[in-house]
Amino acid sequence: MIGKMQNTLAVILAGGRGSRLEPLTRDRAKPAVPFGGLYRIIDFVLSNCLNSGMRQLLLLTQYKAQSLDRHINLGWRPYFCRELGEFIDVVPPQQRIDDQWYQGTADAVYQNIYAIERERPDYVVVLAGDHIYKMNYESMVDFHIQTKADLTIGALQVDRESAKQFGVMQINEDNRVIGFQEKPEHPQTMPGDDQHCLASMGIYVFSARFLFEELCRDATLSGSRHDFGNDIIPSVIGDHRVFAFPFRDENRKRDAYWRDVGTLDAYFEANMDLITVDPQLNLYDNDWPIRTYQPNMPPPKFVFGSEGDMDRRGEALDSIVCQGSICSGGHVRRSILSPGVRVNSYADVEDSIVFEGVEVGRRAKIRRAIIDKGVVIPPETTIGHDVEADRARGFMITDSGIVVIARGEHIDGGGAFRHEIRNLSANE
The missing domain is CATH 2.160.10.10 (Hexapeptide repeat proteins)
Structure with missing residues (x-):
């Protein structure tokens, strides 16, 4: 493993309660919920990391993590070799900084800042562990380096109504972010398109030193919710180089595929799409395989x-x-x-x-x-x-x-x- 990806650390946020998926999340975290028969939701972001050449992963858990931890041990650790500097570490809340649960996405990363600093990365990719999509993160890191960005945000076009559930960005002709609103009641549409907005996917590439400085600054603010979308991003777009990276779908279908299966009905619909003749999500793509734990069982x-x-x-x-x-x-x-x-x-x-x-x-x-x-x-x-x-x-x-x-x-x-x-x- 050489080059920029060797100096890139992925931090995957996998501690959400997934309350809208109950009762499926009664005994397991949302990223550990089965999907597509054989997979878990977490398998998609982990496969993206592996397919992108990222082999230094920290998985931050919080609620009902036993199932997720077992899945990682059974299905994912064999892909990583410690002797070559590769790892996938499941990190429960350490409470080294205070005795609270994670207060927001930024606080989850901040409370694990020692584990991140120990790896001395040049770049940190922050990912959510509960979305279904295919993406090459290496392309996003390349873009981050080429633009000399402090922060790069994965961007997805969504319709105006759906945008109310996202962070919404405004960019200039160079893809530099000049405005950001988290879950706005009246989202601002894209220039020349009054039906769509540019939404944050919750995928971030940070230059490591910039991330550490902003996390430490945010941690001292009493009024902050310690969240990337609510607090850190709006506070840095005026004085730092923040860019949007358009989502490049490795699914290679006509329409880009990205799903937040956060409700039972959305989860059901995403699964049912897989059984159609030509499903939107291609699980049979040998060029971008989705890996998981394969139990030792006989054929059907x-x-x-x-x-x-x-x-x-x-x-x-x-x-x-x-x-x-x-x-x-x-x-x-x-x-x-x-x-x-x-x-x-x-x-x-x-x-x-x-x-x-x-x-x-x-x-x-x-x-x-x-x-x-x-x-x-x-x-x-x-x-x-x-x-x-x-x-x-x-x-x-x-x-x-x-x-x-x-x-x-x-x-x-x-x-x-x-x-x-x-x-x-x-x-x-």
């Missing part, structure tokens, strides 16, 4: 097919079926089956996301549902076919009518359910 299996009993035929149509799954005489359509799922005879699973180790009983019928890890659906159970009946039984229903069943929910034969108190395994 489809059994009981006969002309005499067409209803008892193991099949999956327009679906993703991961290793270890068995369709034992059941039907799966437009769904994602994670590793180790079993769909028993005459069961129907449609338009659903089924997490690892779920068992769907005989003649059960499931539609438009997210079922978390290890849940057992009893025979004859119906889920998602009558939303009001599901709500009356205590199931969680999203705004768009998706039924969500959390890990640890016990469903009895009559369809009612309760939360089962048990010892959770480390691999959530």
Whole structure:
């Protein structure tokens, strides 16, 4: 590993609560939530780092980090060699500076400033660990160096309504940032385009010395929220070289792909896109592979097919079926089956996301549902076919009518359910 990327450290913020994704985040951090059957959300930013030649990574965790830590140990540490100066370190809150949880994104980095300084980087790339996209960070670091920037911000065009959830930038003809508002009620649109705004992706490249100085300055301000978007960026654009770097999508489709799967409905839609004939997110691209932990399991299996009993035929149509799954005489359509799922005879699973180790009983019928890890659906159970009946039984229903069943929910034969108190395994 030589050149500029050897002197670049990635700091990945992976400590968010993910409250809008509950109950999927009841036992795990948002970056550890499964995605696309085989992956975790964190795998996308980590794959971007590896594909960009970045091999010095600090992963800052905070809430419910055990599952995430285990995933990194199992699936990611083999890619890094300490003897060559490579590492991926999971760093829980150290409380070396004070005894509080992280107060904001800048405070999370500031509280780990000793760990960052110890590596003596020239550049620090700050990333969020909970977005789905493909990006070459090396190109952004190149741009940062060429423009002699103090700070470079990843920039994405979004529609005016969506811009209310982002930091919104204004730039000059040289891509220098001349204005910034965090989550404005009335976002300023781009020149010549009154429908779109230039939004911050929460991806930053800092010159290391500049970052240290600004973090220390911000830490002394009593009125600061200690956040990059709310505090640090607005305070530096007037006196320092701050530039916007247009998002260059390595997904190589017609439209740029970047998703914040921060709500259950957004999460469901992003997963369901993967099963279309030509999905917007290409997981089958050998030039930009998405890596993850691959459990040692047998291949998927489809059994009981006969002309005499067409209803008892193991099949999956327009679906993703991961290793270890068995369709034992059941039907799966437009769904994602994670590793180790079993769909028993005459069961129907449609338009659903089924997490690892779920068992769907005989003649059960499931539609438009997210079922978390290890849940057992009893025979004859119906889920998602009558939303009001599901709500009356205590199931969680999203705004768009998706039924969500959390890990640890016990469903009895009559369809009612309760939360089962048990010892959770480390691999959530």
